[in-house]
Amino acid sequence: MNIIVVGLSHKTAPVEIREKVAFPPTAMGDPLQRMVTLPAVSEAVIVSTCNRVELYAASRQPERAVIELKAFLADFHNLDPAVLDAHLYDLAGVEAIHHVLRVAASLDSMVVGEPQILGQIKTAYGYACEHNTSGAILNRFMHKAFSVAKRVRTETGIASNAVSVSFAAVELARKIFDTLENKTVMLVGAGEMCELAAKHFVNNGVSKVLVTNRTFSRAEKLAAEFDGTAVNFENFREQLHRVDILLSSTGSPDYVLTAKKLKEVCKERRYRPMFLIDIAVPRDIDPAANKIDNIYLYDVDDLQGVVQANLKERQKEAAKAEVIVEEEVRQFQTWLASLEVKPTIVALRRRMDEIRQAELEKTLANLGELKEKERRAIEAMSAAIVNKILHQPTSILKQASNNDDGDSYLDAVRTLFALPVEEDNAGELADE
Amino acid sequence: MGSLNFLFVATTASYLAASILYLIAMIAKRPQAGRTGRWLLLVGILLQATCFALRHSSTGGTPVTSLHESLAFFAWCLILLFLLLDLRFHLSVMGAFAAPVAFILMIASGLSPNVVIQLSPLLKSWLFPVHIIFAFLGNAAFALSFGAGVMYLVQNRMLKSKRFTGIYQLLPSLDTLDKVNYTCLSVGFPLMTLGIISGAFWANTAWGSYWSWDPKETWALITWFLYAGLLHGRLTVGWRGRTAALFSIIAFMFLLFTFFGVSLLLGGYHTFESFSAV
Numbered sequence: 001m002n003i004i005v006v007g008l009s010h011k012t013a014p015v016e017i018r019e020k021v022a023f024p025p026t027a028m029g030d031p032l033q034r035m036v037t038l039p040a041v042s043e044a045v046i047v048s049t050c051n052r053v054e055l056y057a058a059s060r061q062p063e064r065a066v067i068e069l070k071a072f073l074a075d076f077h078n079l080d081p082a083v084l085d086a087h088l089y090d091l092a093g094v095e096a097i098h099h100v101l102r103v104a105a106s107l108d109s110m111v112v113g114e115p116q117i118l119g120q121i122k123t124a125y126g127y128a129c130e131h132n133t134s135g136a137i138l139n140r141f142m143h144k145a146f147s148v149a150k151r152v153r154t155e156t157g158i159a160s161n162a163v164s165v166s167f168a169a170v171e172l173a174r175k176i177f178d179t180l181e182n183k184t185v186m187l188v189g190a191g192e193m194c195e196l197a198a199k200h201f202v203n204n205g206v207s208k209v210l211v212t213n214r215t216f217s218r219a220e221k222l223a224a225e226f227d228g229t230a231v232n233f234e235n236f237r238e239q240l241h242r243v244d245i246l247l248s249s250t251g252s253p254d255y256v257l258t259a260k261k262l263k264e265v266c267k268e269r270r271y272r273p274m275f276l277i278d279i280a281v282p283r284d285i286d287p288a289a290n291k292i293d294n295i296y297l298y299d300v301d302d303l304q305g306v307v308q309a310n311l312k313e314r315q316k317e318a319a320k321a322e323v324i325v326e327e328e329v330r331q332f333q334t335w336l337a338s339l340e341v342k343p344t345i346v347a348l349r350r351r352m353d354e355i356r357q358a359e360l361e362k363t364l365a366n367l368g369e370l371k372e373k374e375r376r377a378i379e380a381m382s383a384a385i386v387n388k389i390l391h392q393p394t395s396i397l398k399q400a401s402n403n404d405d406g407d408s409y410l411d412a413v414r415t416l417f418a419l420p421v422e423e424d425n426a427g428e429l430a431d432e
Numbered sequence: 433m434g435s436l437n438f439l440f441v442a443t444t445a446s447y448l449a450a451s452i453l454y455l456i457a458m459i460a461k462r463p464q465a466g467r468t469g470r471w472l473l474l475v476g477i478l479l480q481a482t483c484f485a486l487r488h489s490s491t492g493g494t495p496v497t498s499l500h501e502s503l504a505f506f507a508w509c510l511i512l513l514f515l516l517l518d519l520r521f522h523l524s525v526m527g528a529f530a531a532p533v534a535f536i537l538m539i540a541s542g543l544s545p546n547v548v549i550q551l552s553p554l555l556k557s558w559l560f561p562v563h564i565i566f567a568f569l570g571n572a573a574f575a576l577s578f579g580a581g582v583m584y585l586v587q588n589r590m591l592k593s594k595r596f597t598g599i600y601q602l603l604p605s606l607d608t609l610d611k612v613n614y615t616c617l618s619v620g621f622p623l624m625t626l627g628i629i630s631g632a633f634w635a636n637t638a639w640g641s642y643w644s645w646d647p648k649e650t651w652a653l654i655t656w657f658l659y660a661g662l663l664h665g666r667l668t669v670g671w672r673g674r675t676a677a678l679f680s681i682i683a684f685m686f687l688l689f690t691f692f693g694v695s696l697l698l699g700g701y702h703t704f705e706s707f708s709a710v
Binding site: 157160161172174175176177178179270271272273290293294296298302305306309 | 603604607674675
């Protein structure tokens with residue numbers, strides 16, 4: 001049995017293509033059902049996010065499955081197969097396993113380490129379960145992907161630093177104030193980024209929001225959004241002593257806040273620290289303010305710099321994650337290979353024979369001196385019992401290899417008789 | 433003395449092990465190591481407390497008269513206060529400062545002659561242990577405020593320059609470090625004050641005068657004024673953050689000189705040898 005991946009992502013396809021092949025979450029039943037009715041496909045999961053659309057399948061005929069899946073994707077979305085093909089990648093076997101585990105661990109994401117992808121894959125798997133298109137192989141595989149993602153998250157620092165400007169601002173504020181509770185944020189001017197950052201601050205505990213704008217009505221509107229207070233732009237400087245965190249993004253060509261003014265404010269605040277975030281270009285706050293004790297001034301580039309440094313840190317952690325993924329790929333491949341019929345039957349026979357031999361020895365030892373003929377009769381009987389018992393299961397397993405649900409029998413036999421998964425032959429068997 | 437030696441070595445070993453764990457926690461970013469380090473420190477101060485108790489019962493005196501004893505006692509005070517601070521502020525990183533310092537103090541203590549100085553009857557008074565304990569606890573609190581001050585400056589430098597190194601993640605927020613600095617100051621200052629006052633009373637019973645401008649007394653007074661100044665600045669002027677951190681680092685330099693420098697360089701009746709000679 002093989003894992004197959006056919007799909008495209010932000011790395012291979014522009015958004016114009018991605019949006020065309022996306023599957024709406026409200027109607028996953030139809031495409032999933034159509035996928036499993038493809039002759040070479042026995043199990044199916046569809047992952048569809050804004051950055052990637054991927055079809056996961058279990059199949060005994062990987063080459064055929066890839067062709068069918070590509071045709072299905074073009075057909076389902078009414079696209080020209082030739083156009084779509086240029087953006088598609090297809091993977092089978094170990095490569096496919098490797099790919100999916102990396103995706104789940106967020107190593108293939110646009111922002112490495114972003115946490116959403118795992119949730120999206122879980123949802124995708126949920127749809128497959130709901131419509132009964134995931135079987136023994138993909139069930140095990142998807143759970144493997146979830147556990148690998150979790151392992152990567154806990155064992156590496158891949159998601160430990162903020163990689164968006166507004167989150168970076170919140171993290172910096174925490175390093176200055178410890179907690180954001182009882183802190184006051186002031187927004188000077190209204191830009192989209194400013195608003196987003198303010199939202200993050202409010203979500204992280206900031207209790208008071210002041211908003212000021214040259215157009216007072218806009219200040220009022222924005223203040224209402226945050227349950228805050230609008231302040232007149234003419235005298236917002238008089239309120240500064242109350243402000244712990246200031247987000248500025250006015251369109252003013254000159255500094256809105258001078259270092260001199262901030263020095264006064266600082267004294268008025270009895271030197272309690274202030275965190276100033278200047279998102280405006282040209283800048284709103286005199287950069288010299290950063291030299292004042294207890295004032296921490298960050299402009300857009302500074303925040304970008306923090307984000308870049310964090311991204312670099314993530315890359316380092318991602319290297320550690322890759323090692324974990326490799327390890328898990330090998331483990332899963334070993335399990336998958338054990339689901340081949342021949343080695344399963346061999347292992348089952350071996351297990352039975354071991355039991356027979358052990359019991360035989362015990363019995364013969366207890367019976368004492370026996371005639372050669374009697375001994376042979378007992379041996380023959382034990383062998384016959386084992387053969388009779390194994391006859392039916394063996395033939396069912398052989399037939400099962402031709403059915404889609406065969407793997408669940410193989411898995412069941414392995415579990416019921418505690419047959420060992422032998423790492424040594426795994427590679428060899430997988431090639432058969 | 434056998435069991436005393438064993439306790440001493442065991443204490444030193446647990447401080448060393450804790451130091452290594454705290455450094456691992458800091459350098460390899462494995463906070464779990466710090467948690468184990470904390471338990472080792474707890475074991476260390478319990479062992480050392482047993483050590484003091486045994487020493488007290490065998491010599492009958494305050495076990496802090498020789499350099500050997502006082503260095504060890506300083507280590508104990510430092511770890512005790514650190515553990516209390518950690519309980520309140522979660523300052524695991526500071527363990528990478530406190531534990532090695534305690535370990536070094538223990539080594540220095542082990543290297544200095546392990547003698548029991550019998551106080552001349554003249555000096556025997558309940559005021560002596562009181563003086564010693566207050567003074568040492570105060571010093572330990574100031575040592576920790578020094579540590580917090582250094583951490584504050586490092587963190588502040590990174591936030592100002594916008595260049596962050598690995599330790600940034602581990603250092604507590606500026607606000608926490610400033611609070612630690614203040615807490616240490618507000619604990620250390622009264623202890624130091626009581627230490628000086630009880631010392632003066634003791635001097636009066638021993639020598640018949642409260643204050644005799646012995647070098648240690650003079651330097652202790654200078655240090656006391658510095659800390660008083662810092663406390664005043666914090667409470668009335670609103671000093672905080674970098675100013676307070678720098679100030680507490682400088683004041684601690686004076687304290688170090690008072691503690692070590694005066695005894696080694698300037699002499700006077702606070703030197704350990706002089707206890708028996710008086």
